[in-house]
Amino acid sequence: GESVGLHLPTLSVQEGDNSIINCAYSNSASDYFIWYKQESGKGPQFIIDIRSNMDKRQGQRVTVLLNKTVKHLSLQIAATQPGDSAVYFCAENVQGAQKLVFGQGTRLTINP
């Protein structure tokens, strides 16, 4: 069935290190994926998206990788900063279903 899950519910990294947040999805018909960042008491904020015809997409300090063979999505954050502390959600759009399915989220904590 449709499901989006995360390998780790929490992730702690040292300031300045790179962070990698992983996401598994189950529906091979998913054609669009998004990463969101949610700070406490606020709504999710769009970070980056990727369509299924791509393997990699880069933004400012962030990279999303899509491995369709193993149905895996990852978000890489370079040179992690204190402001990166938040919960990160992946979401997938299943072609034809016309709705986004969200994962449970990973809490990223930055250690000074």
Place this chain on the structure above:
Amino acid sequence: DGGITQSPKYLFRKEGQNVTLSCEQNLNHDAMYWYRQDPGQGLRLIYYSQIVNDFQKGDIAEGYSVSREKKESFPLTVTSAQKNPTAFYLCASSLERSNQPLHFGDGTRLSIL
């Protein structure tokens, strides 16, 4: 600046009472959505609307109702039939129904008195 405004930020409901959460957007988006977020969980879709005067149930529509009389507005009513309404409610909008990022408001936290 364009964006989505949700109000109020905090809301309290008494037993047997209906409450309405407001969502307004000035992004000229056609599609609007309501999600519910419980602690430690992802977002679950309550209702969505692709155009004015039309809306569809999401995954957890029971105990909720919506209207879409204007493009800019998509209010959500939490009725007394919703037995576990305590949650963080998020409104979102997008340019079209699928394959576009959703833009979220900052949410309304609903609690039971």
